[in-house]
């Protein structure tokens with residue numbers, strides 16, 4: 001019988017994720033599967049927690065990968081912290097802020113939002129003003145808004161939240177492993193990420209971390225956490241302590257892959273990894289500007305790992321992306337929502353952020369657009 005996998009091509013992943021994967025991470029996926037209660041596997045779990053703490057810059061004990069993609073991380077943070085009618089503030093300037101709003105609303109929270117134009121950042125002063133008008137239990141924001149390429153000022157917003165009793169919840173799906181995420185010093189109480197962006201792993205796991213203050217809120221809830229699978233108080237018993245308690249069958253080989261990808265980051269060094277993202281972003285922007293392609297976002301708010309470029313006049317969005325995929329074996333992302341048909345999103349995430357990839361996408365665009 002024909003095996004479809006024989007025809008899977010190697011595509012240079014320069015979209016909004018998944019990103020390119022290092023061969024050693026593919027090797028990790030193919031190691032022999034151990035049992036989820038196996039003592040050696042438990043050592044690996046402990047090491048994953050330690051490496052995640054390094055990448056997230058946190059001492060939080062409750063730092064684990066949840067089984068599921070980034071959205072499962074989002075659900076984990078909200079479902080554990082939110083109870084019905086809790087006052088929540090969501091800061092929105094793109095698709096993923098909107099998704100947070102939807103998740104919190106489904107849990108019956110009393111959700112307020114502050115909205116900012118797509119392609120521009122959340123303004124901390126507006127947040128401070130809103131915080132003076134009402135006491136919130138949680139304030140949530142997306143650090144790297146993948147739908148627009150905007151970096152939100154998470155540290156500055158945190159300074160205002162710190163003056164209140166609110167918990168600070170941050171989406172670091174696209175930022176983690178590509179730019180600094182200083183969980184503890186920025187006063188973040190809950191964060192989640194995904195493996196398929198700057199961690200350069202296949203999609204399938206969602207690293208999360210909760211501060212002791214957040215854990216306290218979780219352990220003193222009035223009502224039971226309404227989701228069994230994502231219940232942090234139960235997951236803790238599998239991920240911590242001398243005796244481990246089975247919760248669900250961990251995705252063993254994906255966890256090997258995450259371990260290997262975190263090891264690569266730790267070996268390269270966080271500062272060096274951030275610098276590599278920044279240098280390649282700079283090279284990409286200079287190259288794009290040389291061929292007359294403009295960036296959507298103002299320089300100070302640009303994400304190095306997600307470059308939103310304005311589709312040049314006369315270029316057909318789908319045709320250009322189609323030719324990149326077909327003739328050059330390169331994937332880039334389309335615009336979403338109000339930016340559909342207006343921008344392309346060029347990812348430089350994790351292992352994708354390399355000079356040869358920047359050169360390849362620039363020369364392909366040059367040829368396709370006749371520049």
Ligand SMILES: Cc1ncc(COP(=O)(O)O)c(C=O)c1O
Pocket residue numbers: 016017069070071072074096142144145146147171172173174194203
């Ligand atoms: C900022 C952000 N948050 C959340 C998600 C959701 O992650 P996933 O698609 O892995 O469920 C994404 C995915 O692109 C994202 O970019």
